[in-house]
Amino acid sequence: MAAPIDPSPDPAAPTVTPRSRIVLAEVSRHGHGPARTRTELTEQTRVGEALVRGLVRAQLALALRLSLVVAIGLGGLPLMFALAPAAGEVKLFGVNLPWLLLGVCAFPFLVGVGWAYVHLAERNEQEFTNLVQRPER
Amino acid sequence: MANPYLVPSIVAVTLITVAIGFYGLKLARTTSDFLVASRTVSPNWNAAAIGGEYLSAASFLGIAGLILKYGVDVLWYPVGFAAGYLALLLFVAAPLRRSGAFTLPDFCEVRLGSRWLRKLATLFVIFIGWLYLVPQLQGAGLTLTTVAGGPYELGALLVGAVVTTNVALGGMRAVTFVQAFQYWLKLTALAVPVIFLALQWQSDGRPAVTPPDGPTFRSAITVVVEEPATLTLPDGGTRTVRPGDELTFAAGDPVPEVSGVVTDGPDWLLPSAAGSDDRDLFATYSLILATFLGTMGLPHVLVRFYTNPDGAAARRTTLVVLALVGMFYLLPTLYGVLGRIYTPQLLLSGQTDAVVVMLPGAALGDGLTGQLLAALVAAGAFAAFLSTSSGLLTSVAGVISTDVLGRGSVRDFRLATLLAGVVPLVLALNVSGLDVSQVVGLAFAVAASSFCPLLVLGIWWRGLTDLGAAAGILAGGGASILAVLVTVVGPELTGWPATLIAQPAAWTVPLAFTVMVAVSMATRRRTPPDVGATMLRLHAPEALRL
Numbered sequence: 220m221a222a223p224i225d226p227s228p229d230p231a232a233p234t235v236t237p238r239s240r241i242v243l244a245e246v247s248r249h250g251h252g253p254a255r256t257r258t259e260l261t262e263q264t265r266v267g268e269a270l271v272r273g274l275v276r277a278q279l280a281l282a283l284r285l286s287l288v289v290a291i292g293l294g295g296l297p298l299m300f301a302l303a304p305a306a307g308e309v310k311l312f313g314v315n316l317p318w319l320l321l322g323v324c325a326f327p328f329l330v331g332v333g334w335a336y337v338h339l340a341e342r343n344e345q346e347f348t349n350l351v352q353r354p355e356r
Numbered sequence: 357m358a359n360p361y362l363v364p365s366i367v368a369v370t371l372i373t374v375a376i377g378f379y380g381l382k383l384a385r386t387t388s389d390f391l392v393a394s395r396t397v398s399p400n401w402n403a404a405a406i407g408g409e410y411l412s413a414a415s416f417l418g419i420a421g422l423i424l425k426y427g428v429d430v431l432w433y434p435v436g437f438a439a440g441y442l443a444l445l446l447f448v449a450a451p452l453r454r455s456g457a458f459t460l461p462d463f464c465e466v467r468l469g470s471r472w473l474r475k476l477a478t479l480f481v482i483f484i485g486w487l488y489l490v491p492q493l494q495g496a497g498l499t500l501t502t503v504a505g506g507p508y509e510l511g512a513l514l515v516g517a518v519v520t521t522n523v524a525l526g527g528m529r530a531v532t533f534v535q536a537f538q539y540w541l542k543l544t545a546l547a548v549p550v551i552f553l554a555l556q557w558q559s560d561g562r563p564a565v566t567p568p569d570g571p572t573f574r575s576a577i578t579v580v581v582e583e584p585a586t587l588t589l590p591d592g593g594t595r596t597v598r599p600g601d602e603l604t605f606a607a608g609d610p611v612p613e614v615s616g617v618v619t620d621g622p623d624w625l626l627p628s629a630a631g632s633d634d635r636d637l638f639a640t641y642s643l644i645l646a647t648f649l650g651t652m653g654l655p656h657v658l659v660r661f662y663t664n665p666d667g668a669a670a671r672r673t674t675l676v677v678l679a680l681v682g683m684f685y686l687l688p689t690l691y692g693v694l695g696r697i698y699t700p701q702l703l704l705s706g707q708t709d710a711v712v713v714m715l716p717g718a719a720l721g722d723g724l725t726g727q728l729l730a731a732l733v734a735a736g737a738f739a740a741f742l743s744t745s746s747g748l749l750t751s752v753a754g755v756i757s758t759d760v761l762g763r764g765s766v767r768d769f770r771l772a773t774l775l776a777g778v779v780p781l782v783l784a785l786n787v788s789g790l791d792v793s794q795v796v797g798l799a800f801a802v803a804a805s806s807f808c809p810l811l812v813l814g815i816w817w818r819g820l821t822d823l824g825a826a827a828g829i830l831a832g833g834g835a836s837i838l839a840v841l842v843t844v845v846g847p848e849l850t851g852w853p854a855t856l857i858a859q860p861a862a863w864t865v866p867l868a869f870t871v872m873v874a875v876s877m878a879t880r881r882r883t884p885p886d887v888g889a890t891m892l893r894l895h896a897p898e899a900l901r902l
Contacts, residue, residue: 271892278895279816282446289442293435297640315625321431322689326682329435329442333675336446340671344897351900 274347278340285336293325359717361731362503369541369735370518373534373742399669403676405532406660408539408739409747410437410651410677411684412488413495416542416740418793419685421708423692424699427624429640433793434685436644440651440800441681445674448652450667451815451894458662459755460655460807467814469884470822478759480806480833481655485752486780487840488654488799489745493784495709496741502710503734512784515738519745520777523753524770532663538743539680545736546687549716549729553694556719563697572610572700579603579701587612587704603704611700624696639859646801646861652811653803656747659754666898691715709793713737752776794858798840805864806833809872815894817873818887824876832868836860 299306300317309316415437422430457463461477464470493512500511522534557563580602587595595612597603651657664670695702695711698719702708713733720726750773757765757772806829813820813828839860842849849857856863876883884890 267892268888271888271895275816275891275895285446286443289439293439294641294644297432297637297644301637315428317428318431318625318689321428321435323686325435326438326685329439330675330679330682333442333445333678336442337671337675340450341668344668344899348897348899 270347270351274343277343281336281339281343285332289329289332292328296320359503359727359730361727362734365731365735366500366738369738369742370514372537373739374518374522399664399673400676401532401536402660402663403673403680404539405535406657406673406677407680407684408535408537408542408743409656409660410681410744411539411542411740412744412796413492413499413737413740414793414796415684415688416546416737417495417499417709417712418796419688420691420695420712421702421710422793423689424695424702424711425708429636431689432640432643433647433797434688436647437651438678438682438685439644439648441674441678443648444652444657445671445678447812448815449661449670449674452658452811453661453664453670454667454894454896454898455890456893458659459751459758460653460658460810461755461759463811463814464825467884467890468820468822468825469886470825473822473826474759476826476829477807477810478755480802480829481755482752482776483837484653484799484803484806485655485748485776486783487802488656488796489748489752489780490784491795492741492745492748493781496738497784498709499713499734499737499741502707503713503730509785512781515741515745516777516781516784519742519749520773520781523746523749523777524773534746535743538739539684541739542736542743543680543684543687545732545739546684546691546712549733550687550690552725552729553690553715553719557694557697573605577605577701579605579704587614597704605701611703614703638862639855642801642859642862643797645865646797646804646859648804649808649865650800650802650804650861653807654799655751655755656744658807659751660747668898688712694719749773749776794843797859798836798843801859801861801864802833802836802840804861805836805868808865809868813869813872813876817876818891819876819880819883820872821876821879821882821884823879823882824872824874827875828868828872831871832864835867836864839864 296317306316311319415434419430419433422433452463455463455466457466460481461474464473464477493516496515497508497511500506500514501508580600587597661670661673664673691712695708695715699711699714702711702714713730716729716733717726720729753769753773753776756776757768761768761772809828809832810825814825839857842857848854
């Protein structure tokens with residue numbers, strides 16, 4: 220690996236501080252140009268790897284949070300109907316609640332969660348891109 | 357009451373499918389065209405094609421039939437089938453496209469750099485593909501028997517031959533156009549009749565779906581029994597019927613209770629309550645897990661993602677698919693509910709899967725409208741068999757031509773298509789009595805317990821090793837395949853073993869994840885050295901142009 224000059228040997232003990240935060244500080248402190256940060260990404264320096272780890276972690280956290288929303292919103296329904304059968308007998312517009320929730324409402328709900336994910340995931344990527352392509356200062 | 361429009365409509369769908377296939381053939385010239393449509397398919401076309409490919413016989417016919425039979429509890433099938441695309445969107449879509457892999461075996465090699473793991477994945481792709489193809493061909497045979505009175509073998513052979521020829525000649529480019537067309541055809545074929553059915557229901561004075569005295573026959577009818585069952589007659593006596601028995605009812609007669617079918621109004625209308633049967637709750641959650649996580653592991657679903665230009669487009673395509681599929685799944689429920697009023701005889705004959713094709717004729721009568729709408733629905737059903745089998749065949753043939761035959765040339769692909777098409781056709785002609793929806797559910801369970809952990813851990817966890825992946829696939833996938841075999845050829849089971857085998861996902865999926873993580877951690881030294889570069893490739897936004 221063609222080792223580029225290490226941006227700065229970590230002043231703090233690397234085990235104590237969260238890695239990604241040190242990296243962000245370093246990137247801005249040293250004012251690397253976009254080309255430089257890109258090289259760090261592709262050449263797998265510690266800075267580059269930490270950047271990617273940060274992105275992967277952010278995207279995974281987002282996906283897990285939204286699956287939790289679905290797990291509670293939809294996954295809770297069988298339990299609710301099992302524990303409180305009265306909820307199943309509630310009628311809206313002449314239709315029993317379970318039919319309305321599962322047969323109709325579930326689908327817009329899923330699309331809504333999907334839309335939120337696409338929106339937020341693209342924002343995460345935009346932030347990452349901005350970070351990497353930050354102009355020279 | 358033969359409907360003169362049925363056969364022409366089925367023939368028309370088949371001909372249009374073949375015609376679009378040839379149109380695509382003119383455009384497809386290179387191997388790359390054949391396999392991934394040169395990755396130039398626009399997101400909306402691609403989304404409609406994915407939707408068209410996904411909505412199989414189980415979605416078009418099976419769901420309405422299950423709702424007619426079991427009521428509210430099976431609404432989880434459509435919800436789970438749609439939610440599977442959300443899981444795909446959240447965890448897999450963009451990174452998988454960015455990996456640049458074309459099939460699941462490709463993904464194994466890109467991520468873990470292992471040739472033998474690739475072979476193992478190939479085996480599972482072929483198994484899941486065939487497991488999913490057999491019920492499609494069977495559904496075609498049964499539909500042709502039900503609506504047109506033709507022999508069962510003819511329907512299966514017809515769909516098998518058309519699909520094999522079309523895929524072999526046109527490849528995926530053609531299939532993309534065919535699939536997109538099939539999605540809109542399927543949506544129309546359910547949406548238009550449902551408007552007429554709702555109007556008819558209005559003009560009939562909005563008969564109750566679950567009348568207090570139980571369902572009744574609306575007109576005099578003779579029912580030919582297809583499945584053995586025990587009937588409970590209104591006077592309290594019981595009667596055992598066998599296939600071939602004929603039962604005659606007058607208009608207004610109550611529908612006898614049928615063993616194994618939820619005839620009682622409240623049971624059908626309301627979710628099963630706690631305490632009554634914990635196995636029901638377990639089966640419900642197992643089904644949710646299988647459909648939610650299984651979609652991403654189905655070979656014909658994954659192969660589509662390589663036709664997106666980049667990861668961001670893959671994500672947006674998946675969102676459109678989710679919306680299209682969700683829109684479609686609003687409709688089968690209505691058929692199942694209206695079938696309760698207009699076609700209660702299907703509960704007796706056991707052919708509940710036929711409710712979608714029978715309902716227009718039963719509710720609207722033998723007039724021109726009823727016949728035309730019945731023909732439209734039959735055309736949609738055939739579109740469902742054709743499109744799903746095409747997609748499955750393309751992906752199975754794809755892995756056979758590149759991983760088993762070797763070079764992946766156009767000639768290999770055609771030979772592989774023939775191989776991939778003949779095996780399930782022979783199985784479909786010889787194995788009868790498989791329940792369409794159940795086998796499809798098992799295919800989801802196998803996919804959820806083998807490829808889902810591989811994809812999710814491969815994309816999000818650096819620590820995955822080739823040994824860990826193989827162990828997880830063999831443990832989870834192996835256990836679920838065992839469950840499939842016991843279900844299909846094993847002895848009748850009762851109680852908890854029956855539930856655990858019929859809906860295995862709730863224990864096989866956690867098993868696969870656990871084994872995969874544990875073995876990977878035990879073999880940490882085998883982590884691929886280039887895992888950092890792979891992660892960058894999977895997750896870096898396209899805007900960076902790395």
